[in-house]
Amino acid sequence: MNKAVTDAVELLKRLIATPSLSRDEARTAELISGYLAEHGAAPERLANNVWVRSDGFDPTRPTLLMNSHHDTVRPAASYTRDPFAPTVEGDRLYGLGSNDAGASAVCLIQTFLTFRTRKLPFNLVLAVSAEEECMGENGMRALLPALGRIDMALVGEPTGMQAAAGERGLVVLDCTAHGKSGHAARGEGVNALYIALEDIARLRSFRFERESELLGPVGIAVTQIEAGTQHNVVPDTCRFVADIRTTDAYTNEETVEILRAAIRSDAVPRSTRIRASALGAEHPLMRAARAAGRTSYVSPTTSDMALMPFPSLKMGPGQSSRSHTADEFVLLTEIGEGIAVYENYIEKLALEYGKTLG
Numbered sequence: 001m002n003k004a005v006t007d008a009v010e011l012l013k014r015l016i017a018t019p020s021l022s023r024d025e026a027r028t029a030e031l032i033s034g035y036l037a038e039h040g041a042a043p044e045r046l047a048n049n050v051w052v053r054s055d056g057f058d059p060t061r062p063t064l065l066m067n068s069h070h071d072t073v074r075p076a077a078s079y080t081r082d083p084f085a086p087t088v089e090g091d092r093l094y095g096l097g098s099n100d101a102g103a104s105a106v107c108l109i110q111t112f113l114t115f116r117t118r119k120l121p122f123n124l125v126l127a128v129s130a131e132e133e134c135m136g137e138n139g140m141r142a143l144l145p146a147l148g149r150i151d152m153a154l155v156g157e158p159t160g161m162q163a164a165a166g167e168r169g170l171v172v173l174d175c176t177a178h179g180k181s182g183h184a185a186r187g188e189g190v191n192a193l194y195i196a197l198e199d200i201a202r203l204r205s206f207r208f209e210r211e212s213e214l215l216g217p218v219g220i221a222v223t224q225i226e227a228g229t230q231h232n233v234v235p236d237t238c239r240f241v242a243d244i245r246t247t248d249a250y251t252n253e254e255t256v257e258i259l260r261a262a263i264r265s266d267a268v269p270r271s272t273r274i275r276a277s278a279l280g281a282e283h284p285l286m287r288a289a290r291a292a293g294r295t296s297y298v299s300p301t302t303s304d305m306a307l308m309p310f311p312s313l314k315m316g317p318g319q320s321s322r323s324h325t326a327d328e329f330v331l332l333t334e335i336g337e338g339i340a341v342y343e344n345y346i347e348k349l350a351l352e353y354g355k356t357l358g
Contacts, residue, residue: 004114005336008106009093011035012335013086015070015102016095022071022134032070032109032128039113046146047138048130055117062353063123063149066112067304068105068156068316069132069139072097078326092329100323101132103330104156104316107338115346121353125150132304135274140304152285152311154345157303158318161334161341163289164299165313166214169246169276169306171256174239175199177265181236189234193227196238199263200225203242206262208255212247214278215298218255219245242267248278277305277312285313288349292341315345 001009020028025048032050036043043052048071075083075096083096095102105128112126125147131139144150157164177196182189200222211217220242227238246255252272260267279286289296294315301320305312317338318330 004110008110012102012106016086022131025071025130028070049143051127054124057123062151065125065150065153066108067127068101069129071130073133076326091331094329098330099158099318099328103318108156111342120350140307155305155314156316157314158320163294163296163315165296166278167299170274171244171252172270173242173267175265175267177238179236182234184232191234192238193235199265210249212249215247246276248276274306284352288352291348292345
């Protein structure tokens with residue numbers, strides 16, 4: 001392993017050994033901030049988010065945000081290892097957060113340090129953020145206003161170093177059908193359960209007029225239902241939950257209003273902030289990915305890309321299938337590949353912007 005890879009692996013071991021559950025990441029924030037300072041950068045901190053600008057920052061140039069997160073989910077009950085004990089066995093480094101998204105974070109940190117003082121046609125901002133796993137208010141949502149103008153982002157998540165050009169958004173609708181109670185034997189009342197079933201059938205067959213070129217159709221799935229208090233009483237209310245996977249064809253707010261108009265039940269969104277992300281094929285981020293030999297795809301998972309109102313691409317070492325699993329691990333060779341691909345990607349992106357900026 002070269003020095004950058006060795007340093008990344010050692011930093012990742014330190015991060016694994018320092019618990020950083022969502023909303024409790026102060027110790028890893030301190031560790032990352034100290035590491036960047038030791039290597040010549042001047043990091044800033046907002047809550048448990050750590051961020052730093054490249055040298056010679058020029059506000060007249062575009063700015064690339066390099067982002068990953070240092071918080072983790074809680075360890076699964078089925079762990080057979082100490083989740084906070086970094087252990088290397090062969091090519092595997094075991095530990096909570098090793099794959100999601102510690103490997104991406106340390107690879108981006110090393111890549112930023114490599115390019116921090118180099119002349120590029122764009123600025124670099126590295127942000128290692130908190131509360132990604134819970135979409136918390138003190139993570140990326142709080143950090144973005146502090147970063148100033150961002151033109152594009154490279155988001156580090158386990159994608160096998162392939163380029164996720166988009167991900168669907170999410171709206172959860174809490175729906176309530178209203179009827180009128182009555183005695184079941186007498187056929188009295190208005191059965192709210194039947195109203196809900198009619199609405200569920202409408203949602204199941206509903207098709208939106210527009211379809212995203214990249215993300216396809218909006219996805220609708222009813223996943224929970226609850227009604228009734230006893231067998232002989234016609235229920236006057238029925239509650240059900242709809243999981244809506246949104247696309248860039250409609251805003252989340254537009255999606256909610258269209259579905260509200262299609263059903264009789266009340267429909268209340270829990271949140272509309274998790275938005276779809278779709279990167280155009282000719283954006284410099286995508287052109288650079290193709291030039292770097294990366295395959296593009298649509299990610300089935302959600303990340304902080306959902307909170308970013310600018311073009312973004314998700315790419316990082318590790319595999320999404322390992323995330324949130326017991327005995328989580330990342331391959332040491334994946335960390336080496338991650339740094340090599342990130343460095344190549346920044347060089348290809350610089351060529352793209354060199355072309356457009358002259």
